[in-house]
Amino acid sequence: MKHGPSSDHANAVHGPRWLPIVLALLLGTAAVVSGITAWRVAVHLGHSQTAFSVSTKAFDDTNTLGQNSTDAANEERSLFIAWDQAQSGGDAKTTENIWGMMSIPAQRAITWWIEQPLANRPPSPFSAANPQWTTPRTAVEARNASAEASAVFADAGDQLVQSHNLELLEALLAIALLTGGLAALIRNTSSQFILLGVTVTAIFLAVGGLVVLW
C-alpha cells in the first residue's frame, strides 16, 4: 500500500516531533523580546532627547549666569572708582547719583569697607576679606550650574549610547527569527540543529544584553 502525497505532509516541519513546538516557543520568545527591546530603545531615546534639551537650556542659563557675574564685577569696580573720585573731588551730587546706580550688594560691600579701621581695611571693597562682597558666591553658582549642565549633557549621551546598544540586540533577535524560520523549512536534520543552536544563542545573548542594558 502506497502512501500518496498529502498536502499536510508537504507542509509539515521535518525532523523530530518536538521540533515544531520548540521552534514556536523560540520564535515567540524572540518576538516578545524584540518587542520589549524596541520599547526600551524608545524609552532611552526619549530620555536622551529630553536630557539634550534640558542641557542646552542649562548651558544657556550657565552662560548667562557667568556673564552676569563678570558684568557685575566689572560694573561694581567701575562705579566704585567713579564714586570714589567724585567723593574725593567733593562733588556730592555726582557721588549720590553714582551711589544710586550701584547694586545693593555693591553698596553693602563698600559700606562694610568704609567702616573698617584702616589697619583692617583691604585695599579694595571687592576683596576676599570683605564678607559683604558677593561676587565670589555668584561665580561659584555659575560654576555649579555649568557642572550640572555638563552632567545632564553626559547623561543624554549615555542614554543615546544605551539606545544604540539595544538596537544591536534587535538585530540579534532578527537573526534569531531568521534562523528559527529556516530551521522549520530545512529537511536536513543536522542543519536544522545548527540553525536551532544559532537561534537559541542569539536569543540568549539578546535576553542577557537586555537585562544588562535595561
Next chain:
Amino acid sequence: MAPFNSTNNDRDDSIQMNWARVALDNFNSDHGTAFTIEPANVSRETDRGVVEATILAANSDVVGVVGPPTSIVANAVGPIFDAAGLSYVSPSATAAELTDGHLKNFFRVVANDSVQGPSIGQFIASRLRPKTVLVVNDDEIYSIALSESIAKTLKRRGVAVKRIAVTVGSPDVDAVVDAVTDSINVVALPLLEAEDGQKIADALQAAGKRPEIIAADSMFNLESFNSSRAYVSTFAPDVTATVKGASIARLYQQIFGSFAPYGAPAGVAMETVLTAALNSCENGSATRAGVTRTLPNIKLPRTILGIPISFDKNHDVVNGRFLIYKIQANAYYLVK
C-alpha cells in the same frame, strides 16, 4: 586670620585670604549653609596678632579660626584662643613645637618642620652631590630650629656641614659670600624672610659663586625669592595637579583674575573648620564647643591638596609632606 593688606603695594599678601574665601563660598553653595568670615589682617606681627585675636575671641559669633599664618603669631595668640575655647587651624605655621601640647586647640593642615628639616637634608644628600653644605639661619626661632634639623640630617648622612647666622631683615651678605669657599657647593637657606634669601643669592651670583641653593617654605614666593635654578621646599602642592583642585583653581582665577596655586592649604583649613562646624551644628547653629569637639576626629577623604585630611593625637595632619620645587624661568617645577 591672614594677611590681606600690604604697605608694599607691589606684593599681593591676600593669597591665603583669597583661597579661604573661595573655600567658604564653595562650601556654602554645596551644603546650603550661610557661614561667613570675620577677617583679621595678620601676618608676622605678634602685637597685631594679639589685638586681632582678642577681638575674635570676644566675638561670640566666631566659632572657629583659620590661621594664624605664621608660627610666631600662633605662639603669641594661641593662649588667647585656648582661653576662649576657640579652635584654630593653621594653613602655614610649621614650627614643630606648636603641637607639643602647650596650645590645646591648635591644628594645622600642613606638615611641620620636623618633617621639613629631614626632607631638605635628605634631598641635599641624595640629589645635590654635596661636598660641604653651608646652612644659613637668621635669629628667628623658625629659622634656628629648621637649620638645626637640616644640619642634623646631613651629619647623619655623613655630609660635612658649616653654619653661619645672619640677622633677619638685614643679613650680612658679605659674610655669607666669604663663607662660601671652594669646598662648599650647596647653600641651605631656611630663612624667615624671603627677601633676605634673595639678597644672599644675588650677592653670591655677583661674586661669581654658584652653589646649589635650597630654600625653606617661608621663601616660597616668586615675588620675593626668584633665584633661577634654586630649590624651594613647600608644604603646598600645585593644586592644579588634582581634578578637584584644577576645578577650584579655575574658579579662583575667574574671581580674582590672577592665579596663585600654592595658597590652597588656606582653602583646606577653611574647609576643615567649616566641616567641623557643620557636623557639630545643633538647632541650626554651630558653637565653639562643638567645633572643638569635632575637629580632632574630622576626616576629609579628598581635598585639593591631593591628600586626605585628618589629625593625629597632636593635632598635626596625618601623612603631611614637603615637596621640593626648582625655580626656572619664573616658575616652579616639581622635583620631589
